[in-house]
Amino acid sequence: MNVKNNKRRRESQEKIERAFVELLQTREVKNISVSDLIKVTGLNRSTFYANYIDIFDLADKTRGRLEADFANLFADYDYFNGHNGALKMFTHIKENQLFYKTYFKLCYDDKHLVSVYDKRRVEKEHIDNNLKYHIEFFRNGLNAIIKLWLAGGCQESPEEMAEVLRQEYRGR
Numbered sequence: 001m002n003v004k005n006n007k008r009r010r011e012s013q014e015k016i017e018r019a020f021v022e023l024l025q026t027r028e029v030k031n032i033s034v035s036d037l038i039k040v041t042g043l044n045r046s047t048f049y050a051n052y053i054d055i056f057d058l059a060d061k062t063r064g065r066l067e068a069d070f071a072n073l074f075a076d077y078d079y080f081n082g083h084n085g086a087l088k089m090f091t092h093i094k095e096n097q098l099f100y101k102t103y104f105k106l107c108y109d110d111k112h113l114v115s116v117y118d119k120r121r122v123e124k125e126h127i128d129n130n131l132k133y134h135i136e137f138f139r140n141g142l143n144a145i146i147k148l149w150l151a152g153g154c155q156e157s158p159e160e161m162a163e164v165l166r167q168e169y170r171g172r
Contacts, residue, residue, distance in 0.1 A: 021062070100146065
């Protein structure tokens with residue numbers, strides 16, 4: 001029986017996802033086929049289609065899992081202690097570079113990794129009607145910093161990156 005949370009089904013999904021992430025390191029999503037995945041995994045085509053509609057469904061589900069993993073990282077985050085949060089984030093990124101490179105590669109619709117933002121803090125510090133512009137500016141800037149750091153192989157330490165962020169955002 002192919003029950004949704006059946007151990008064999010979960011193992012197949014994990015195997016497909018690992019192969020997909022591996023292929024993503026050298027190809028774009030649109031250049032990965034189901035045939036490529038079944039060759040790498042040794043699974044049947046029917047196993048793929050029992051779990052996913054197509055490659056883009058697999059990409060969406062993989063991205064959703066990565067977003068959930070990132071959100072869980074900050075589940076107990078104290079938004080009023082920003083420097084420690086930035087250090088925690090940059091440390092996690094450096095330790096999980098493949099995870100983050102994969103995530104950004106799957107963001108073909110320009111979604112942002114950093115979408116968790118404390119509106120209470122912003123409202124307290126920025127009393128104006130242009131809050132949505134401030135949030136968008138911050139998210140895009142932070143994502144650009146993360147992508148640039150990843151592209152360079154995370155050469156700077158997480159402490160240095162947290163300081164870069166602090167310097168860019170000080171007094172704002």
